[in-house]
Amino acid sequence: MTTKNKKLLDDIEEAIKSQKRPTITVLSSLLAIQDHIGYIPDEAITAVATSLKTSKNAVFNVASFYPNFRFTPPNTNSVEVCWGPTCHLLGASKILENILKILNIEEEGDTEDGKISFRFNTCLGACSQGPVISVNHELFGNMTSSEATALINKLPNSKTKH
Numbered sequence: 010m011t012t013k014n015k016k017l018l019d020d021i022e023e024a025i026k027s028q029k030r031p032t033i034t035v036l037s038s039l040l041a042i043q044d045h046i047g048y049i050p051d052e053a054i055t056a057v058a059t060s061l062k063t064s065k066n067a068v069f070n071v072a073s074f075y076p077n078f079r080f081t082p083p084n085t086n087s088v089e090v091c092w093g094p095t096c097h098l099l100g101a102s103k104i105l106e107n108i109l110k111i112l113n114i115e116e117e118g119d120t121e122d123g124k125i126s127f128r129f130n131t132c133l134g135a136c137s138q139g140p141v142i143s144v145n146h147e148l149f150g151n152m153t154s155s156e157a158t159a160l161i162n163k164l165p166n167s168k169t170k171h
């Protein structure tokens with residue numbers, strides 16, 4: 010086993026064990042893994058099946074049912090724009106359009122250069138500071154298009170990935 014694979018398996022194990030909720034389910038385990046490493050690799054399907062004493066098929070069925078799970082590693086940076094009702098009223102659509110333009114993509118997804126994974130979010134939980142964006146899981150409120158562009162332009166091209 011390579012060091013990289015060992016780290017991936019350790020990270021998956023850590024994510025499964027870190028769940029504090031009283032009831033651990035396939036869904037809660039998959040969510041914990043995606044929060045921890047950013048995606049659901051094949052190894053995670055196996056680990057969840059083993060941990061919950063169920064079949065890999067049952068785990069995969071849950072994972073593939075929810076569109077929010079991804080099965081490939083995300084790009085280096087994550088950017089999310091809230092387009093929930095409050096942020097929408099406060100001007101999120103202009104920010105959203107501008108980001109899509111500078112990333113040269115038409116909808117949420119990964120940029121071809123491997124730099125950014127971009128997603129819409131229905132509420133980032135900071136409505137009073139809308140419009141809100143999240144960059145590498147850090148929230149930025151009261152955003153303007155030019156501030157959002159400046160944040161994105163400062164992002165690194167690469168960092169250590171799984």
Ligand code: FES
Pocket residue numbers: 091092093094095096097131132133134135136137139141
């Ligand atoms: S609606 Fe945007 S943070 Fe809640």
